[in-house]
Amino acid sequence: DTEVTQTPKHLVMGMTNKKSLKCEQHMGHRAMYWYKQKAKKPPELMFVYSYEKLSINESVPSRFSPECPNSSLLNLHLHALQPEDSALYLCASSQDSSGVYEQYFGPGTRLTVT
Amino acid sequence: AQKVTQAQTEISVVEKEDVTLDCVYETRDTTYYLFWYKQPPSGELVFLIRRNSFDEQNEISGRYSWNFQKSTSSFNFTITASQVVDSAVYFCALSDQSNDMRFGAGTRLTVKP
Numbered sequence: 001d002t003e004v005t006q007t008p009k010h011l012v013m014g015m016t017n018k019k020s021l022k023c024e025q026h027m028g029h030r031a032m033y034w035y036k037q038k039a040k041k042p043p044e045l046m047f048v049y050s051y052e053k054l055s056i057n058e059s060v061p062s063r064f065s066p067e068c069p070n071s072s073l074l075n076l077h078l079h080a081l082q083p084e085d086s087a088l089y090l091c092a093s094s095q096d097s098s099g100v101y102e103q104y105f106g107p108g109t110r111l112t113v114t
Numbered sequence: 115a116q117k118v119t120q121a122q123t124e125i126s127v128v129e130k131e132d133v134t135l136d137c138v139y140e141t142r143d144t145t146y147y148l149f150w151y152k153q154p155p156s157g158e159l160v161f162l163i164r165r166n167s168f169d170e171q172n173e174i175s176g177r178y179s180w181n182f183q184k185s186t187s188s189f190n191f192t193i194t195a196s197q198v199v200d201s202a203v204y205f206c207a208l209s210d211q212s213n214d215m216r217f218g219a220g221t222r223l224t225v226k227p
Contacts, residue, residue, distance in 0.1 A: 041220075042217035043217055045214075045215065048213060055213075056213070056214075088157055090157075090159065098211060099209040099211045099213035099215070100211075101164070102161045102164045103161070105151075105158055105161075107156065107157060
């Protein structure tokens with residue numbers, strides 16, 4: 001099973017709302033990732049968790065707050081977002097964070113900030 | 115710094131034609147990993163292949179084949195006898211041992227019936 005699941009599929013939120021994106025994998029992978037993808041652009045790395053610890057934060061604004069409650073789950077907490085944060089948010093996982101292994105992606109959450 | 119260039123922004127072919135998607139990369143590392151991903155309209159990126167820098171063997175998987183040439187820093191992807199279901203955006207990506215994966219800009223392939 002190479003499935004990564006993400007909820008919700010679509011999310012519309014106002015600039016003052018607080019919401020969370022969820023990601024789950026059951027492949028025993030020890031690295032998990034959040035990417036942001038704008039239309040007609042490649043995915044941009046936001047965060048990397050390795051063995052449940054944040055290992056890479058690509059200078060993401062603090063209005064995005066990641067959390068890794070356990071090795072299977074990854075959350076992205078959203079607060080006071082801006083309209084330019086509207087994008088597809090992709091979660092991925094890989095066997096470890098060495099860079100050797102392919103990443104498996106979820107279907108994404110399409111976020112619209114109004 | 116690592117960089118991946120996919121010079122072809124969009125390609126349109128008619129079903130059953132062969133098509134090659136180009137990928138050129140730059141890295142100073144001697145150990146690195148190359149990937150191809152497919153992103154259909156549904157949005158999910160699908161892993162297609164991984165190659166490490168020490169393995170220059172070309173690979174064939176059904177209608178898909180990959181040509182890795184270190185001498186030209188290229189990792190090209192060919193679809194033989196294309197089908198409508200191959201229509202997607204294809205990304206080439208490069209990763210080093212710090213797990214800094216860089217994607218190319220992507221090539222949008224449209225296969226017309």
